[in-house]
Amino acid sequence: MLKKYFSNFFVIGAVVSVCIIFIVGILLLNQNNQKEKTLQTSSNPLFADGVPSHLQCPERLIGKYLNEITREDVLKIQAIAREVVTEYNPKRHVLKTLPLAEEMEMEFHAKSDVERRGYKGREDYQTGANRIDWVVQSVLDYPEHVRMRDFHRWILLKREQRLKEGKTYMTSINPFFVDGVPEHLQCPPDLIGKYIKEASESDLHKVKAIAQEVWDNYRKTDRNIYEVLDDYNAATMYYIANADPEKKEPHVGTNRIDWVIQTILDFPGTLAYEDYDPKIEPNVD
Secondary structure, eight states: OHHHHHHHHHHHHHHHHHHHHHHHHHHHHHHHHHHHOOSOOOSOGGGTTOOOGGGSOOGGGTTOBGGGSOHHHHHHHHHHHHHHHHHSOOOOOHHHHHHHHHHHHHHHHHHSOTTTSSOOSGGGOOGGGGBHHHHHHHHHHOGGGOOTHHHHHHHHHHHHHHHHTTOOOOOOSSGGGTTOOOGGGSOOGGGTTOBGGGOOHHHHHHHHHHHHHHHHHSOOTTOOHHHHHHHHHHHHHHHHHHSOTTTOOSSGGGGBHHHHHHHHHHOGGGGGTSOOOTTTOOOOO
16 A cells, blocks of 8 residues: 555656656746847848847837937948848849849838828838838848948938928038037028028028038048949939929039038038039139
C-alpha cells in the first residue's frame, strides 16, 4: 500500500515537473519572441532577419502625417532613408519591383485619411500617402525607388503649412543652418507670398542684403552642385507647379520672394550662375 502511494506520488510529481518545465519553456519562448519581434518588418531581402530598431518608424510617429510632425522628425526620417538607401539597397531591377511598389502605394492612398494626408487626387499621391510609418515602410521595402529629393519636398510642404498658419519660421538644408536660420535672413513676414514685381525698392534691397550675407558667410565653397542637384531640381519643380500664373517670372523661385530667399538659403552656390532677377543679384565676384 505504502509502495503504491509513493509510486503515485512520484508519478504526480513527474507530471507536475513536466508541466512546470513546459510552462516555463513557453514563457521563455514568448519572451525571446518578444525580444526578437520588431515593430516594423520589411519585404526587402536584406531585412530577412528583421529591421534594426533605429531604422524603424519611431513609435510616437506611427499614424501621424507629414503636416503633424516637427522639422526634427523630418530630419530623423531623412536619416533613416539615407541609411537604408546606402546600406540596405538590394538594387533589384526596377521592372520587377515597380508593380509591387505601386500596388503598395495605392493601398496606402486608399486607406489614408483624406483630410490629413495633404493632397487631393490619385494623380499626385505622395510616398506612403504622407503617413510617416507608411513612408518608412516604403523606404524599407523598396529603397531602389527612393530619391532623396522627395524629402526636400517634405520640408517644403511643412514650410507651406506653417506659412498658411501665419508662422514665418524658415528652415534650410544648407548645413550652415542646421540649428535654424537667423531671423534677419528669413523672408520678412510682409513679403511672404509676394512676387518681385509687387515689391518696393526698399523690399528689393532687403532681399539683396539677405542674398549678399548668405553668399559671403553661409556658403560651403567645396559643396559640389551635383551633391544637391536633385534637391534643387525638386524645389524648382515645386515652385513652378505652385506659382501664381499671373505673377510668376522666369527666374529662380519663379520670382516669388519667399521662394527666392529659400533657394538662396538652401543653395547659395547657385547665386554664381543661375538666373536670379538682376534687381536682387548680390555681388559674387
